[in-house]
Amino acid sequence: NYRGPGMVVGTSENTGxxxxxxxxxxxxxxxxxxxKDPLVGRGLSSRTSLxxxxxxxxxTLNPDGNHLIYTRxxxxxxxxxEPICDLRADIPVSGIDIVVADDYAWVxxxxxxxxxxxxxxxx
Numbered sequence: 001n002y003r004g005p006g007m008v009v010g011t012s013e014n015t016g017x018x019x020x021x022x023x024x025x026x027x028x029x030x031x032x033x034x035x036k037d038p039l040v041g042r043g044l045s046s047r048t049s050l051x052x053x054x055x056x057x058x059x060t061l062n063p064d065g066n067h068l069i070y071t072r073x074x075x076x077x078x079x080x081x082e083p084i085c086d087l088r089a090d091i092p093v094s095g096i097d098i099v100v101a102d103d104y105a106w107v108x109x110x111x112x113x114x115x116x117x118x119x120x121x122x123x
C-alpha cells in the first residue's frame with residue numbers, strides 16, 4: 001500500500017509549460033500554478049524532488065555532451081540553471097535522480113558501471 005506523498009511534474013517540450021501535482025487525500029492536487037520551464041528542448045530528461053517547504057528541485061540531463069543542470073523553484077520563480085557536472089560523453093547515461101535532504105541536493109547519474117554522485121548546497 002503506497003502511503004505517499006506522491007508527486008508528478010511535467011513539461012511540454014515545445015512551449016515549456018510546466019505543471020506540478022502532489023497527492024492530497026489520495027488524489028493529485030495542483031502543487032504550484034502552471035509555470036514556464038527555464039530549460040526547454042527536445043531530448044531533455046529531468047528528475048525532481050521536493051524539500052520540506054514544497055519547493056521543486058530538479059536535475060536535467062542534456063544529452064548533447066551529457067551535461068547535468070540543476071534548477072530549483074522558490075517563491076514561485078526558477079533559479080538560474082547551474083551546471084552540476086559533465087558526464088563522460090562517450091558512454092550513454094542509463095539513469096539520473098535527485099533527492100533533497102538537510103539543505104543539500106544529492107544528484108546521482110549512472111553510465112554503465114560508472115556511478116557519479118554530486119552534492120549541491122541548496123540553502
